[in-house]
Amino acid sequence: MNKDKRLKKRHAREKRLKFYGITSICIALMMLFTLLSSITLNGYTAMQQAYIPLKIIVPGEKLLNSDGEVDAQKALLFNWDSKVKKAFRTNFPEVKSRSDKKELNRLISSNSGYDVKQFFIKNVDAFDNERVIWITASDDVDQYLKGRFNTNISEEDRRLTNKQLNWIDRMRSEGLVKLKFNKNFFTSADSREPESSGILGAVVGSALTMFVTVLLSLPLAVMASIYLEYFAKPSRLTDFIEVNINNLAAVPSIVFGLLGLSLFLSFFGLPRSVPLVGGMVLALMTIPTVIIATRASIRAVPPSIKDAALGLGASKMQAAFHHVVPLAMPGILTGTIIGIAQALGESAPLLMIGMVAFIIDVPSSFTSPATALPVQIFMWADSAERAFYERSSLAIMFLVVFLIMVNLVAVILRRKFEKKW
Amino acid sequence: MTFLILTFSLIAFSSVSYLVCRNRVLYKIKVTKTASKSLPKHYSQNLLIWSFVPAFILLLLLTIGTPRLLDGLYSERIAEAHPHFSLAEIQLNLSKVKNIVAGAVSSDEDSVNIIAGEFASSSQNFEILKSLSTILLCMLCSIIFIKNIDLSKNARESVENFLQGAFLVAAIFAILTTVAIIVSLSVEAIRFFSLYNFFDFIFGLHWAPNIAIREDQVAAQGSFGMIPVLLGTIVVATIAMFVALPIGLFSAIYLAEFASKPVRDIIKPILEILAGIPTVVYGYFAALTAAPFFRDLGAGLGISVSSESAIAAGSVMGIMIIPFISSLSDDVIRSVPQSLRDGSYGLGATQAETITKVVLPAALPGLVGAFLLAVSRAIGETMIVVMAAGLSAKLTVNPLETVTTVTVQIVSLLTGDTEFDDIKTLSAFGLGLALFTFTLLLNVLALTISRRLAERYD
Numbered sequence: 075m076n077k078d079k080r081l082k083k084r085h086a087r088e089k090r091l092k093f094y095g096i097t098s099i100c101i102a103l104m105m106l107f108t109l110l111s112s113i114t115l116n117g118y119t120a121m122q123q124a125y126i127p128l129k130i131i132v133p134g135e136k137l138l139n140s141d142g143e144v145d146a147q148k149a150l151l152f153n154w155d156s157k158v159k160k161a162f163r164t165n166f167p168e169v170k171s172r173s174d175k176k177e178l179n180r181l182i183s184s185n186s187g188y189d190v191k192q193f194f195i196k197n198v199d200a201f202d203n204e205r206v207i208w209i210t211a212s213d214d215v216d217q218y219l220k221g222r223f224n225t226n227i228s229e230e231d232r233r234l235t236n237k238q239l240n241w242i243d244r245m246r247s248e249g250l251v252k253l254k255f256n257k258n259f260f261t262s263a264d265s266r267e268p269e270s271s272g273i274l275g276a277v278v279g280s281a282l283t284m285f286v287t288v289l290l291s292l293p294l295a296v297m298a299s300i301y302l303e304y305f306a307k308p309s310r311l312t313d314f315i316e317v318n319i320n321n322l323a324a325v326p327s328i329v330f331g332l333l334g335l336s337l338f339l340s341f342f343g344l345p346r347s348v349p350l351v352g353g354m355v356l357a358l359m360t361i362p363t364v365i366i367a368t369r370a371s372i373r374a375v376p377p378s379i380k381d382a383a384l385g386l387g388a389s390k391m392q393a394a395f396h397h398v399v400p401l402a403m404p405g406i407l408t409g410t411i412i413g414i415a416q417a418l419g420e421s422a423p424l425l426m427i428g429m430v431a432f433i434i435d436v437p438s439s440f441t442s443p444a445t446a447l448p449v450q451i452f453m454w455a456d457s458a459e460r461a462f463y464e465r466s467s468l469a470i471m472f473l474v475v476f477l478i479m480v481n482l483v484a485v486i487l488r489r490k491f492e493k494k495w
Numbered sequence: 496m497t498f499l500i501l502t503f504s505l506i507a508f509s510s511v512s513y514l515v516c517r518n519r520v521l522y523k524i525k526v527t528k529t530a531s532k533s534l535p536k537h538y539s540q541n542l543l544i545w546s547f548v549p550a551f552i553l554l555l556l557l558t559i560g561t562p563r564l565l566d567g568l569y570s571e572r573i574a575e576a577h578p579h580f581s582l583a584e585i586q587l588n589l590s591k592v593k594n595i596v597a598g599a600v601s602s603d604e605d606s607v608n609i610i611a612g613e614f615a616s617s618s619q620n621f622e623i624l625k626s627l628s629t630i631l632l633c634m635l636c637s638i639i640f641i642k643n644i645d646l647s648k649n650a651r652e653s654v655e656n657f658l659q660g661a662f663l664v665a666a667i668f669a670i671l672t673t674v675a676i677i678v679s680l681s682v683e684a685i686r687f688f689s690l691y692n693f694f695d696f697i698f699g700l701h702w703a704p705n706i707a708i709r710e711d712q713v714a715a716q717g718s719f720g721m722i723p724v725l726l727g728t729i730v731v732a733t734i735a736m737f738v739a740l741p742i743g744l745f746s747a748i749y750l751a752e753f754a755s756k757p758v759r760d761i762i763k764p765i766l767e768i769l770a771g772i773p774t775v776v777y778g779y780f781a782a783l784t785a786a787p788f789f790r791d792l793g794a795g796l797g798i799s800v801s802s803e804s805a806i807a808a809g810s811v812m813g814i815m816i817i818p819f820i821s822s823l824s825d826d827v828i829r830s831v832p833q834s835l836r837d838g839s840y841g842l843g844a845t846q847a848e849t850i851t852k853v854v855l856p857a858a859l860p861g862l863v864g865a866f867l868l869a870v871s872r873a874i875g876e877t878m879i880v881v882m883a884a885g886l887s888a889k890l891t892v893n894p895l896e897t898v899t900t901v902t903v904q905i906v907s908l909l910t911g912d913t914e915f916d917d918i919k920t921l922s923a924f925g926l927g928l929a930l931f932t933f934t935l936l937l938n939v940l941a942l943t944i945s946r947r948l949a950e951r952y953d
Binding site: 428 | 906
């Protein structure tokens with residue numbers, strides 16, 4: 075009897091341990107699900123943006139020069155803003171007073187004058203005819219249409235007054251404002267106005283940075299790994315190098331940012347906020363990770379292959395480059411991809427070297443000021459306008475999907491080409 | 496820009512000379528009717544080492560050096576033109592001149608414009624000099640090399656020796672990085688300690704890095720006692736470990752010991768997704784989802800929770816660390832030899848007893864190592880706390896209040912335009928040095944412990 079009880083107890087303990095394990099895995103999975111779903115729910119609406127159709131006639135004689143092209147000087151002096159505002163107000167003939175007009179104007183984006191100008195510069199034949207142009211509504215209108223605007227707080231604390239809300243409701247019922255695909259998000263760089271901001275600048279900045287990172291880290295890491303696996307004799311130096319690599323892989327990323335700030339910016343006098351420096355800092359951070367992965371995959375190649383090559387008269391270098399490295403290549407590539415994916419999501423070191431600036435141009439070279447996608451996410455999440463939050467979420471969705479895809483490619487590569495010895 | 500163009504032209508020229516060298520070797524073999532010691536391509540590779548490599552190094556040096564040389568020359572030139580200028584004024588003038596040259600601004604001062612003109616012409620001259628010297632060096636070396644090819648020399652050996660040396664340099668790069676980190680942090684930190692007492696920094700109980708707007712302002716100096724910041728870091732890291740350690744460890748035990756292979760193959764990659772998510776995403780989640788959640792929860796229970804509470808940042812950081820702990824512990828547990836388990840089963844122990852009494856004690860050093868690495872990660876984590884924790888340094892261990900961490904302070908002190916001789920900026924390097932030392936100790940400890948384990952069962 076006593077024995078049975080004890081056995082039961084022992085089995086209960088077994089079940090309990092299993093239960094703890096399953097519960098913690100479930101919690102971890104639930105957290106992942108909560109994280110991804112809350113970001114998706116926040117962000118998917120940013121795929122759309124409120125647009126307002128306006129009928130605009132622009133007289134060509136005022137802007138075109140004798141060659142039939144838009145004269146830059148004239149375009150600069152032309153009052154596009156008032157043109158747009160007037161066209162917008164024709165929908166509201168009853169609005170007369172100055173303050174009402176001002177309130178009404180706030181419903182359209184303050185960048186719409188510029189957008190219309192760009193449209194006419196591109197479409198010279200659009201002059202003198204009545205054209206329907208879809209201009210962006212202001213971010214508050216956009217948020218209201220998406221049901222993200224809290225109308226329960228008192229009117230003074232709101233960014234939209236009751237009058238404005240009535241106008242928006244009327245516009246919506248008359249089809250004067252519509253949610254359409256948010257083109258700006260994919261074709262423009264950052265902006266003060268959420269409705270005209272996009273991720274293109276940050277994506278290009280990230281791509282330039284990553285290019286520098288790969289260019290520097292891959293060769294250095296592969297060379298170092300080959301040295302450590304093939305040529306290094308066990309010595310104090312080798313040991314010290316190894317300790318250094320393992321430790322560097324665990325140094326907080328922000329420390330690399332500090333290194334970049336004081337070495338590259340202050341000592342070498344390289345410019346601030348540029349992809350070149352960002353790439354160099356991230357390369358320093360990635361090299362240890364790639365070295366560790368590369369060494370592991372080189373070590374996984376059986377020594378018999380090297381020995382056979384050496385036995386047939388190959389030099390050490392030939393044995394390494396003709397036989398071992400090609401066999402270890404899938405592993406090396408996987409390690410590199412994972413290291414690069416890590417660097418792509420990194421933002422703390424970039425904050426240190428000033429890649430956190432507000433930049434409205436898409437960067438054009440390795441030495442033009444730029445920002446990176448994770449930093450852009452950080453800046454938008456930090457700003458006051460609610461419309462920036464959803465853009466931040468959408469940017470996160472793209473970043474995460476891209477990173478998951480990159481990691482999947484790495485896993486598939488490994489599965490496909492990895493040889494079991 | 497010239498750098499890229501020059502690099503490409505060097506590459507183009509070198510590829511031509513590579514082929515020329517190859518043909519020359521083949522021709523020589525044909526004429527002299529003697530076999531060469533190495534393959535023709537080895538002579539060509541040797542050529543690259545003797546022509547492209549020095550030219551490229553020269554190009555790099557000139558690209559780094561010329562701007563500094565120009566700066567030096569022209570600050571002297573400005574100092575000559577305006578003998579009464581102070582150093583700061585000279586630098587201001589110099590950057591003005593550079594901006595004019597870049598076309599960013601224009602000036603109506605004649606003296607500045609003259610210097611700008613000179614600057615533009617001499618920087619152009621330098622560019623021309625740079626291009627000519629690198630390309631000439633490359634050509635000269637190639638020609639000399641091709642003229643003096645000696646087929647009885649073993650070209651392959653010298654190529655391989657060069658490569659081996661280059662590989663060694665690449666490996667030493669890891670040491671150089673560490674040294675660079677230590678030196679750069681220390682230099683700035685020592686400058687900080689020359690302005691601010693070292694012991695006041697280490698043991699000070701008050702952190703308020705304000706800069707004086709007026710001379711007579713109270714606390715104009717700002718005070719830099721790092722204890723409150725350190726305490727905040729410890730609070731956040733502790734919360735994170737409270738979340739991550741049990742969940743990560745139990746998941747690892749289940750995955751390593753109980754889970755069937757298909758389950759393992761599905762769950763492991765999913766957990767790895769959690770590890771691959773950028774920290775800024777966790778920061779966003781902590782600031783915009785977790786923090787309001789804890790605040791509302793607290794309001795529901797009648798407790799006041801700060802909207803930038805330590806618990807929100809800490810628990811999200813814990814979620815981030817779960818996969819880190821689980822995958823490290825999984826590896827450690829699986830590295831315990833099967834014979835230990837079999838022995839335990841043979842004595843009649845259940846699986847749970849085997850795990851808790853045999854496997855885990857055997858894996859303990861590795862688990863401790865994993866734990867220490869995770870702590871080091873939590874301490875160094877930046878984005879989550881920057882986005883979700885606060886800036887004000889309070890001396891508190893209450894997880895419901897706002898705390899600040901070392902990394903948050905570094906970021907807030909160094910983002911934006913920073914002057915390098917400012918005590919505020921320098922204090923960030925003091926914090927950075929403390930952070931680096933702390934994590935270095937943890938890492939070295941963790942790595943030594945794990946190494947012991949690996950040696951025990953190898």
